[in-house]
Amino acid sequence: MIYDPLISPGVSSMLPAPKSYWHATHKIPTLPPLNKKLNTEYLVVGGGYTGLSAAITLAQAKQEVTLLDANSLGFGCAGRNGGFILSGSGRLSLNAIEDKWGHTVATGMQGEFDSAVDLLKKRIVDFDMQVDLVKGPYLKLAHNTKQAKQLYATAKHLASNFNVPSATLTTEVLSARFGIEGAYGGVELEGACLHPLKLASEYAKVAKKLGATLFYDSPAIHIEKQKAGFLVTTPSGSVSAKHILIATNAYTPKHFQESVDNKQFPVQSSIFVTAPLNNEQRALTGLTAPMSFMDTRIMKYYYRVLPDGRLLFGGRGAVKGKDADNAKEKQRLYNAMVKSFPALKGIAMDYFWSGWVSVSLDSMPRIFVDNAHSTDSAIGYAMGYCGSGVSFAAFAGQRLAQRIMGTGDVDLSLPLYQSPLKTYPFSRARRIALHGLYQWAKIAER
Numbered sequence: 001m002i003y004d005p006l007i008s009p010g011v012s013s014m015l016p017a018p019k020s021y022w023h024a025t026h027k028i029p030t031l032p033p034l035n036k037k038l039n040t041e042y043l044v045v046g047g048g049y050t051g052l053s054a055a056i057t058l059a060q061a062k063q064e065v066t067l068l069d070a071n072s073l074g075f076g077c078a079g080r081n082g083g084f085i086l087s088g089s090g091r092l093s094l095n096a097i098e099d100k101w102g103h104t105v106a107t108g109m110q111g112e113f114d115s116a117v118d119l120l121k122k123r124i125v126d127f128d129m130q131v132d133l134v135k136g137p138y139l140k141l142a143h144n145t146k147q148a149k150q151l152y153a154t155a156k157h158l159a160s161n162f163n164v165p166s167a168t169l170t171t172e173v174l175s176a177r178f179g180i181e182g183a184y185g186g187v188e189l190e191g192a193c194l195h196p197l198k199l200a201s202e203y204a205k206v207a208k209k210l211g212a213t214l215f216y217d218s219p220a221i222h223i224e225k226q227k228a229g230f231l232v233t234t235p236s237g238s239v240s241a242k243h244i245l246i247a248t249n250a251y252t253p254k255h256f257q258e259s260v261d262n263k264q265f266p267v268q269s270s271i272f273v274t275a276p277l278n279n280e281q282r283a284l285t286g287l288t289a290p291m292s293f294m295d296t297r298i299m300k301y302y303y304r305v306l307p308d309g310r311l312l313f314g315g316r317g318a319v320k321g322k323d324a325d326n327a328k329e330k331q332r333l334y335n336a337m338v339k340s341f342p343a344l345k346g347i348a349m350d351y352f353w354s355g356w357v358s359v360s361l362d363s364m365p366r367i368f369v370d371n372a373h374s375t376d377s378a379i380g381y382a383m384g385y386c387g388s389g390v391s392f393a394a395f396a397g398q399r400l401a402q403r404i405m406g407t408g409d410v411d412l413s414l415p416l417y418q419s420p421l422k423t424y425p426f427s428r429a430r431r432i433a434l435h436g437l438y439q440w441a442k443i444a445e446r
Helices: 048-060 093-101 101-124 146-163 173-177 196-210 279-285 327-340 390-404 427-444
Strands: 039-046 065-068 133-139 167-169 188-193 214-215 222-226 229-234 237-246 265-274 292-295 302-305 311-316 349-359 366-370 377-384
Touching: 039 048, 039 229, 048 065, 048 196, 065 222, 065 237, 093 146, 101 146, 101 327, 101 390, 133 302, 146 188, 196 214, 214 390, 265 327, 311 327, 327 349, 366 390, 377 390
Parallel strands: 039 065, 039 237, 065 214, 133 292, 237 377
Antiparallel strands: 133 188, 167 188, 222 229, 229 237, 265 311, 265 349, 292 302, 302 311, 366 377
16 A cells, blocks of 8 residues: 555555664654544644644643644654755755845745754753764765856855855865765765654654643544634544644645645655665775765755664655655666765665655745634644755744744744745646656756
8 A cells, every 4th residue: 555645535544654764773652543532722733743843832832732643653754754954944045045035034044944953953952852863974966067166156155145154075075085976076064864763753752741642543534614613533533623733744635624735746755775884885985974965966866874884865756656666766766876886886775765745836835824823713734845854844843833822933024934835736737747857857967
């Protein structure tokens, strides 16, 4: 049974957990399903980083909060991502935001992105979270000479206009440090990574300790607006709530609630993890310690050295869910790794999995509340982000909770908060366009 957000009616509780490296190296806690009727002030739908963070924020404010998730903890992106801690929301760079909205807005957005990283680090310390946090360099690598020049110019602009420090890496420096092919320059920044599924488990533990009520394997199958709030139905129970926070991002059912229907495009990303590198492979590649990488391709490859010496390597996945485990898709991604690191040819692929990320029409995520600050009822969502979810998704959950409570220092002038997600026109043609983009990128990036 394969889940596809544009084909499946929704996430079923019967779907198995992904066969990921994260699930193989961490046992998630068992959390009960909802099998009764109950009332709550705030209902969070979605139990990944966003939903759990929203529940934590509400519970810290002494609010009554209940959370529903359709499957087990970590079924979605929280158990499928690469574990990179990055400042951003995945699609638009600070330069792109500055070009479209101006420097003041870009600075404000940078503040949100950096605050997301700060929030994650603070919670790890405050709640003594055991998440296999490792620090190491984060390298952005240019896949051709044109992109190298652009990368250097961007780094210089970010340093002078946004106070983002980085070190320039020439091809000679890269060749001296790594046995890597097809890298024409790069920049190095401070980086950090963690075990994403352990983070989800820690968030759930904190939320419960603070007083939030969590139910998993309990898909919300219907949301009905009522006079005093909403009635949400699950297969074995129901929840009457005054306010609803939708935190399902790319795993949102295709027909769910009018505020989010056809407002985002779920796109598949795939990751594999190798066997541990032996001493010779480590020496030949330079992959000798925790570090992370991303390139400048339209369809980016991203990879990191794991604490146990394996290489995690990711990139775009198949267009359709049913093709996620296709042998050709696995081979395409494996070949990309070997093209970059020839010394790894023949190394075993021990784990392979795929997951869905959310893309908004204008590439700007939204954290939006309808009837914000209403004393009667409100419904809000955080959606449309991908690529930097370890930090940003949790921050989005905090901001969503703050918006629906009418608290916090949220700058509503930022495009992140100012307007709802735009509806995709010709939504049924999204995958046709995506397939065309993949074919064009294949030619353009040769």
